[in-house]
Amino acid sequence: MSNAAVTAPQETERAQHDAFRRKRDQGVRAPQGxxxxxxxxxxxxxxxxxxxxxxxxxxxxxxxxxxxxxxxxxxxxxxxxxxxxxxxxxxxxxxxxxxxxxxxxxxxxxxxxxxxxxxxxxxxAEAAEERGFQGISSFDYDPAWHKQGTFEPVDGGVEFEYGKSQGGSMRRALSPGTIRFEHDGEQIEMVALPDGDSSLQIVFADATTGEETYDVGRFLYARPRHDGTVSLDFNRAIVPPCSMSDQFNCPLPPAGNRLTIAVRAGEQRPTFGG
Missing domain, CATH: 2.60.98 (Tick-borne Encephalitis virus Glycoprotein; domain 1)
Known part of the structure; x- marks a missing residue:
């Protein structure tokens, strides 16, 4: 296989990622972002x-x-x-x-x-400009963090507890199943909050949380396929909205989603001018 055949898909993924970043920036700056x-x-x-x-x-x-x-x-x-x-x-x-x-x-x-x-x-609508918003810092795009995992539905769901960024009592939720992916030979398992029709919102923390990335954790959205596979592109992990306004009350990562690995992909923190 030629080098061109190998790099073409990666270039396509990078272009898609760049488009995602532009759309994300526009979204957080929007009049109701x-x-x-x-x-x-x-x-x-x-x-x-x-x-x-x-x-x-x-x-x-x-x-x-x-x-x-x-x-x-x-x-x-x-x-x-x-x-x-x-x-x-x-x-x-x-x-x-x-x-x-x-x-x-x-x-x-x-x-x-x-x-x-x-x-x-x-x-x-003028808050972003008034606050001197400069953008959201992020890791460089890394195709190795575009993982292919599996989603295993569970009858009755998987019950878990999670907190909220503004405190209060723990909430109970049901994940429709279990998400698994492999990293460096290790099987990693996560649960998710339902998000719309068949999409899932994964709230996770990892070894970069509070150091290289936002203190509360990050969000990743995924949509399992009919065959049970699921694409987990951690390059599209985003900071929660509570990182940009304290008026949001964001879900915190449940215990099972506090990963010991360092996910150096996706967004890090919002940045503001002095």
Whole structure:
């Protein structure tokens, strides 16, 4: 086999990785990207929220929040100026709402949480620039960290516990199965949180965590194939959104996902100017 035949796939993978990095940078800088989140206000009764107009309360419909304001407040919900009451539907509803306060501030609603509450999230489109965001440092692309693993479904799932970056009690979750891959002759096993239809969110830490990479750990997304194989490209491991805004409450790596190996691939930390 010629050298050209060997290097061509690697060059293709590198080009795909470069495209991924560009898209990732655009995403975190977006008007509602991780850097833009300014407020997460959980609402259980009628209240005012610092930095935005209106009175906010749980919606009578039970699937979002209600805002009360007159037209002078210039709150726009789903394209219409609020003059009285308006319902803002959660991002998990069939028809999630959009909220605009001005050219800079927008909002969305998340929830319900385990108390049945919904929260208003306020986003600042100029936050990345104001904070002097320079990018996310990352390891050089390394094709050796694009692993091919296996996914073994488990009837009833694999139960595990994990914490959250803002503390509180441990949460229980079910991984739909077990993910395994090999590194330097060692079989490594992980669990994952379901993420959408058939995608999995792997929250992991490794020997670089807290030293070369972000203290909380990193995320990796994977989609098992029908034959049980799964592509694990650690070059696409990303820092969690709580690394860019303390308004996020990120899952922490469960005990089984705290790897002893050093995964020197993927993102390291967000960087900001002085």
């Amino acid at each position: 991780p850097l833009a989140l300014q407020t997460t206000a959980w609402v259980s009764e009628a209240t005012e929220i610092e930095g935005v107009p209106g009175t906010w309360a749980p919606a009578d419909t039970g699937d979002g929040l209600r805002v009360t304001a007159d037209a002078a407040a210039e709150i726009i919900v789903d394209g219409a100026t609020v003059d009285g009451d308006a319902t803002i539907y959660s991002q998990t509803s069939m028809t999630p709402s959009s909220v605009r306060f001005d050219d800079r501030l927008t909002a969305t609603v998340i929830g319900p949480d385990h108390h049945g509450r919904f929260a208003l999230r306020v986003w600042d």
